[in-house]
Amino acid sequence: MSPDIKRRIVFTILSDYIAGEELRQVMILWQAEFSERSRYELNQFLGACRDVPGIQQNRLEILSRLVRMVMAANESDLKPDPINWMNSADDAETSFTPSEPLTKEEFSRPQQAASRLSQPQKTSETAPQNSLVAEVVNMLFSRLRSDQIRTIKSYVLSAAQKKKLQPAAVAMFEQPDISVSAVHTPLEIMDARKLINFTYIGCCEAIGPVDADLLLSKAVREVGEKYRGNEPYANCLNQLLGR
Template sequence: MSANPIQVQKRRIVYTALAQFLKGEELERAFRLWEKQYATKPVYALNEFVGKLGDSPALAGRRKEVIRTLLNLSQHPEGLLPDPVAGYGELTDFSKAAPAQYPERLDRIFEHFLVAVETVLPSDAFIQLRLNFLVRLADMKLNPTLKARLRLWFDSDGSGKVFSVVCTAPEIRRVVNQLYVVMCELFGPVRADDILEACVAWLERYHPVSVRDIRRFL
């Protein structure tokens, strides 16, 4: 089993991502599939790899979410689980262990929230939200770089989006407030509150370290 630092990090990234969705034997089978067929392939092969996991009930309808998690961890390898493979090739189950509690940058925390919004909303509802938010964005008092990044995020489709920009807590609070206003107008205040609660529940499951900070903006 390779002890090359690059390969070790790749194993940790894939295992950490898979452990957010799979447990026990399903996790081991998925990891062994990656290890056997994809460990030496470039990052774009992750799409094919996740496609081969489609028969897992735990991943039903979540292919986009799995790919996004793999790509995000590949680009920002923070809070990874330990290398699951012992020197003699045995798999150690770290899936129940909590990732290291590293503080995250504000833009990464906000990215988790944006992903949560896109994930919990049905696709047609998210399209309504993003179109109405983009109309409001032009008049918002934000620094131009942040505004451009928000426009790029909401204009883009696909799982490879990354929100990376210097921003401040007051700016993020204004953005979250505007998103909430748009939700209230589109869906009503009761459903808007339910959407935010669903976002928090998703974050508690997949990015628990960010929940306390996200709650400051809600």
């Protein structure tokens, strides 16, 4: 997803809760600190707005709306890009007129299986995107109950079949256990990205969007740290996260 579309999504939703200079400063914060981050770090952005009552009083509602719109953005529903207004110090107190058409404690419930689930895949035999999907998902699963994992896997499997993802993508979630395996057939990047998106949506339904955001962001950070300095894998992870 392009930065301008993400910016328009954030602006469209936040403008229902705050306005004027307050909105402008929040959008400047988004642009400077969060615009290049993963779509799964929306909750951190809202947490950084802890001094904005209009956001904090409606945080869960705002996060839910952001998640839904990021996952299925319809440009016709978005307000025009506010970038010029954000960059103008003049008329900051006025309404937007386009010139052109973590306060929550981080989940940390490591299980004995976590170390097994997060082991690096054999990169010589497995495509980077296959390994990364499996590792991110398994890192997330290591902090969930088995019933929650099965609920999420069932959702992902159903969504993958409905959207006609390639057989290898479907196969990753067909196993009855509480993990996923990196299949050997290389996944299409778009299919790999959709698997992460479906996992996120399923997680939102199973434990709520706030907790899902925290857990998936943590999983992404941990996998990213493991591949720091490994350019092919780091670049592939950025692709999968829509960065």
